[in-house]
Amino acid sequence: xxxxxxxxxxxxxxxxxxxxxxxxxxxxxxxxxxxxxxxxxxxxxxxxxxxxxxxxxxxxxxxxxxxxxxxxxxxxxxxxxxxxxxxxxxxxxxxxxxxxxxxxxxxxxxxxxxxxxxxxxxxxxxxxxxxxxxxxxxxxxxxxxxxxxxxxxxxxxxxxxxxxxxxxxxxxxxxxxxxxxxxxxxxxxxxxxxxxxxxxxxxxxxxxxxxxxxxxxxxxxxxxxxxxxxxxxxxxxxxxxxxxxxxxxxxxxxxxxxxxxxxxxxxxxxxxxxxxxxxxxxxxxxxxxxxxxxxxxxxxxxxxxxxxxxxxxxxxxxxxxxxxxxxxxxxxxxxxxxxxxxxxxxxxxxxxxxxxxxxxxxxxxxxxxxxxxxxxxxxxxxxxxxxxxxxxxxxxxxxxxxxxxxxxxxxxxxxxxxxxxxxxxxxxxxxxxxxxxxxxxxxxxxxxxxxxxxxxxxxxxxxxxxxxxxxxxxxxxxxxxxxxxxxxxxxxxxxxxxxxxxxxxxxxxxxxxxxxxxxxxxxxxxxxxxxxxx
Amino acid sequence: xxxxxxxxxxxxxxxxxxxxxxxxxxxxxxxxxxxxxxxxxxxxxxxxxxxxxxxxxxxxxxxxxxxxxxxxxxxxxxxxxxxxxxxxxxxxxxxxxxxxxxxxxxxxxxxxxxxxxxxxx
Numbered sequence: 001x002x003x004x005x006x007x008x009x010x011x012x013x014x015x016x017x018x019x020x021x022x023x024x025x026x027x028x029x030x031x032x033x034x035x036x037x038x039x040x041x042x043x044x045x046x047x048x049x050x051x052x053x054x055x056x057x058x059x060x061x062x063x064x065x066x067x068x069x070x071x072x073x074x075x076x077x078x079x080x081x082x083x084x085x086x087x088x089x090x091x092x093x094x095x096x097x098x099x100x101x102x103x104x105x106x107x108x109x110x111x112x113x114x115x116x117x118x119x120x121x122x123x124x125x126x127x128x129x130x131x132x133x134x135x136x137x138x139x140x141x142x143x144x145x146x147x148x149x150x151x152x153x154x155x156x157x158x159x160x161x162x163x164x165x166x167x168x169x170x171x172x173x174x175x176x177x178x179x180x181x182x183x184x185x186x187x188x189x190x191x192x193x194x195x196x197x198x199x200x201x202x203x204x205x206x207x208x209x210x211x212x213x214x215x216x217x218x219x220x221x222x223x224x225x226x227x228x229x230x231x232x233x234x235x236x237x238x239x240x241x242x243x244x245x246x247x248x249x250x251x252x253x254x255x256x257x258x259x260x261x262x263x264x265x266x267x268x269x270x271x272x273x274x275x276x277x278x279x280x281x282x283x284x285x286x287x288x289x290x291x292x293x294x295x296x297x298x299x300x301x302x303x304x305x306x307x308x309x310x311x312x313x314x315x316x317x318x319x320x321x322x323x324x325x326x327x328x329x330x331x332x333x334x335x336x337x338x339x340x341x342x343x344x345x346x347x348x349x350x351x352x353x354x355x356x357x358x359x360x361x362x363x364x365x366x367x368x369x370x371x372x373x374x375x376x377x378x379x380x381x382x383x384x385x386x387x388x389x390x391x392x393x394x395x396x397x398x399x400x401x402x403x404x405x406x407x408x409x410x411x412x413x414x415x416x417x418x419x420x421x422x423x424x425x426x427x428x429x430x431x432x433x434x435x436x437x438x439x440x441x442x443x444x445x446x447x448x449x450x451x452x453x454x455x456x457x458x459x460x461x462x463x464x465x466x467x468x469x470x471x472x473x474x475x476x477x478x479x480x481x482x483x484x485x486x487x488x489x490x491x492x493x494x495x496x497x498x499x500x501x502x503x504x505x506x507x508x509x510x511x512x513x514x515x516x517x518x519x520x521x522x523x524x525x526x527x528x529x530x531x532x533x534x
Numbered sequence: 535x536x537x538x539x540x541x542x543x544x545x546x547x548x549x550x551x552x553x554x555x556x557x558x559x560x561x562x563x564x565x566x567x568x569x570x571x572x573x574x575x576x577x578x579x580x581x582x583x584x585x586x587x588x589x590x591x592x593x594x595x596x597x598x599x600x601x602x603x604x605x606x607x608x609x610x611x612x613x614x615x616x617x618x619x620x621x622x623x624x625x626x627x628x629x630x631x632x633x634x635x636x637x638x639x640x641x642x643x644x645x646x647x648x649x650x651x652x653x654x655x
Contacts (some may be wrong), residue, residue, distance in 0.1 A: 145621045161639040168632045186584050
């Protein structure tokens with residue numbers, strides 16, 4: 001499927017293609033051309049990331065020396081199990097969003113701006129993939145800002161003028177988050193003298209307990225916390241998701257916060273390692289309290305939302321609580337649950353936003369009281385909403401159940417019974433807020449406003465149902481989400497050992513063009529497996 | 535006196551911390567969106583100093599391999615901050631563009647006035 005000579009360069013392709021396409025889309029400024037570019041590039045990214053995940057799971061980490069400069073001197077693109085998992089998730093969500101996009105977007109954005117929207121989407125995609133793939137701490141910041149700036153523009157293109165205020169507030173908070181992240185990296189760079197994450201991890205192990213390094217970690221956790229909307233830092237999220245165009249809401253809800261979670265995992269587990277973050281620092285207690293608060297309070301707030309998109313956004317905040325809960329448990333079961341929930345929640349929430357997007361496309365309403373009887377007018381769309389809603393609650397047989405099961409296992413393992421109760425209570429709250437929509441949509445007579453409502457066009461329905469089917473598929477065949485998440489959790493818990501490092505070049509090798517050729521691939525036995533102990 | 539000595543010897547960090555806190559304070563305290571963006575820029579500028587000042591070694595030279603070049607300063611912080619400055623300018627540009635659009639839509643750039651108007655809708 002992919003030409004042989006391309007294979008070593010797949011990691012670079014993930015960034016270069018979307019960025020180039022974004023530039024072309026911005027220059028052409030034509031909606032149709034922009035959409036075609038975005039569609040083709042997004043779908044191309046899927047086999048590319050699948051191929052990389054396959055290679056990683058077969059054995060070994062892919063390390064790509066960008067520009068031929070070998071790490072740790074040059075920027076390294078590094079794909080291991082967690083990174084590969086996330087690349088597949090982001091590219092698949094991008095491909096589905098672009099399949100869904102043309103008519104839905106055309107109803108929400110004026111003609112002249114459509115090409116620019118696709119350009120922004122492609123930039124955002126490049127940034128998100130870049131954050132997942134890069135092994136360089138400062139490069140992460142650059143990609144973070146590339147994706148964030150594009151997101152601000154995408155959100156501001158919403159029809160409602162509230163979208164502008166939401167985008168501005170997100171810009172302020174997002175920039176503060178990114179700047180906190182750079183401050184943290186500055187501390188780590190000053191302490192270790194390197195920016196390559198593997199190299200940094202090894203040098204931090206030699207450094208031992210270092211106050212500047214811990215201060216750096218604190219800045220990084222808060223900075224990333226702002227980006228991933230960890231509970232008290234979530235205030236930008238509800239409005240940003242509620243008033244952006246439907247396609248943007250679904251794409252951002254399923255990818256942007258997930259990539260931020262991935263970064264948090266990288267810094268806590270790979271760069272610092274479990275010994276330092278969980279044994280020397282009270283990170284478990286800190287994250288447990290915030291996660292539990294997110295799961296209960298954000299769910300409770302979601303119940304009182306009249307705008308369905310805003311309700312889904314608050315539900316996102318509470319679901320992020322589940323993911324950070326898995327991180328806080330820092331055990332194989334807990335982390336597997338957290339990473340699996342990252343994947344499952346992306347599918348479920350995208351499906352819900354796409355279903356509501358279909359309603360917006362047909363009827364232009366998102367207020368709960370205007371949706372009375374919509375299930376009878378658009379049974380297929382709202383049917384998908386019900387299935388994904390069940391997944392959100394965590395009904396057995398759906399994807400949401402698998403990850404919640406792992407989380408409960410992880411909490412029970414450590415004797416945290418109160419936490420098990422919190423997980424159940426939060427799920428019951430989800431029953432209420434999902435149930436409200438289902439009750440209004442199916443058990444009330446359709447009002448006059450919905451008289452002309454009918455099922456949306458084929459591509460919108462197909463994407464929504466593909467995700468609804470995914471909700472059930474990953475709930476039954478757990479080896480695909482739970483299994484890969486388990487592999488990723490194992491890699492993260494193992495941390496970084498000396499065998500992960502690329503050997504530093506001597507001075508003669510550095511100036512020898514034959515040594516620093518395009519890429520370096522490490523073999524299977526050296527990395528990834530269980531032998532990289534501390 | 536030791537504290538005073540510490541402060542005078544590390545005056546570059548004192549300036550950095552002052553700018554950092556001043557920037558965040560403006561972002562939090564001011565309702566005018568342009569002022570918020572100014573605060574954000576000051577906050578970002580403080581980070582430039584945080585990187586640049588440890589990057590310079592007194593008596594250090596550019597990293598050139600050759601006679602007479604013994605102690606050298608790491609050039610990497612400068613390159614990083616060049617990138618960060620570009621990012622900062624881009625952020626400011628997007629922020630100002632949003633303020634222009636908000637002014638068109640609401641007729642005000644005071645955040646509390648805009649939010650009050652939205653409440654009445």
